[in-house]
Amino acid sequence: MKVERKCKIVSKEWLNQDAVYMVLEVGDMVRTSCKGPGQFVHVKCGDGLLLRRPISVCSCMEDExxxxxxxxFEVRGEGTAWLSERQVGDTLDxxxxxxxxxxVRPEGRYLLVGGGIGIPPMRGCAQYTQxxxxxxxxxxxxxxxxxxNCFQDECAKVLVATDDGSLGYxxxxxxxxxxxxxxxxxYDAVLACGPKPMLRNVAKVAEEFGVPCQVSMEERMGCGVGACLVCVCDMKDGTRKHACKDGPVFDSKEVDWDA
Incomplete structure (x- = not known):
């Protein structure tokens, strides 16, 4: 069950010049609507902006x-710029x-693949599998x-790749x-989140090795609850599914990568 809450920012950190990490107090949101790692929240960003901004959950905890x-999240436009300017103690809708x-199963073992801003939701999977x-x-x-550093603390092994070779592979x-x-x-499965070309290539490799693969699709969203058609994803069987309601995670073999 999805809920709407006024949530207080309890900590904030800039991860680089574009990316912000925030921890929010969210009432009973985790207890009432958490299904597992890979979900997202829809955040209202400013009074003058009509659409909310979908942001993947990095980790969550039930607490009292x-x-x-x-x-x-990365600052990519007016909405996320507004959000990045909020301070500890401020309230978000x-x-x-x-x-x-x-x-995922808590006792499972997974290969977690995150690219760019697709990295944060993979942390929840890392924590879930202990x-x-x-x-x-x-x-x-x-x-x-x-x-x-979080993944190094929460995974058995961490590998890194950079396009320019400045770190890792x-x-x-x-x-x-x-x-x-x-x-x-x-591995029980490959789990991936990132740009579509990355997901397509990762899915292809997983299929070659016969390992199941789940992908979290990054799509623009309007309503976040399946009422509009902004985040439609084309499936191999000819159907079209909503990333917000049916996803954002899909079996990689379902997705029409050529659409």
Whole structure:
């Protein structure tokens, strides 16, 4: 059940010149609407802006008297610029938790792949599997690989790829996915979030090795609850699904990657 809450910012940190990490007190939102890692919240950004901004949940915790959740986002436009200027103690209008997250088991072992701002939602998967999973993180340059220290604390192993070679492997994350699966295929699934070209390549490698793959699709959203058609994703069977309501996570074999 999705709920709308006035949520107080209890901590805020700039991860780089563009990305902000915030922890919010969210009432009973986690207790009433959490389905697992990979969901998102819809945040109202300013009085003059009509549409909310969808932001993936980085981690969340049931607590008393207030549940807490963490979000991480990049400043990409007017709405997120407004959000980045909010300070500790300020209140946000938050709708959540929304969407369907990754299908994971706490006792499972997963290969977590995050690219750019697709990194934060993978942290929830890392925490959920309590140190058994491996993370592969990618970014254009070293400063774009955010939350690396968190993954090092919460995963069995962390691999990094950067487009410019400034940190870790010089290249794209799908090369590291191939390297890891060639050495160890004993993962319950590959879980990935990031730009669509990255997801397509990661899904292709997972299929080659016979490992199930779930992808979280990054799409622009309007309403966040399936009433509009902004976030439609084309499926291989010819249907069209909403990233906000049916996703944002899909089985990679469902997605029409050529659409």
């Amino acid at each position: 008297p207030e549940d807490t959740l963490a979000i991480a 938050v709708l959540g938790l929304l969407g369907n997250g990754f299908q 140190g058994r999973s491996t993370a592969i993180l990618g970014g254009r340059s070293a400063d774009k690989v955010i939350l690396q 010089h290249g794209f994350v799908d090369a590291l996915v191939r390297q890891e699966l060639s050495e160890d295929k004993n």
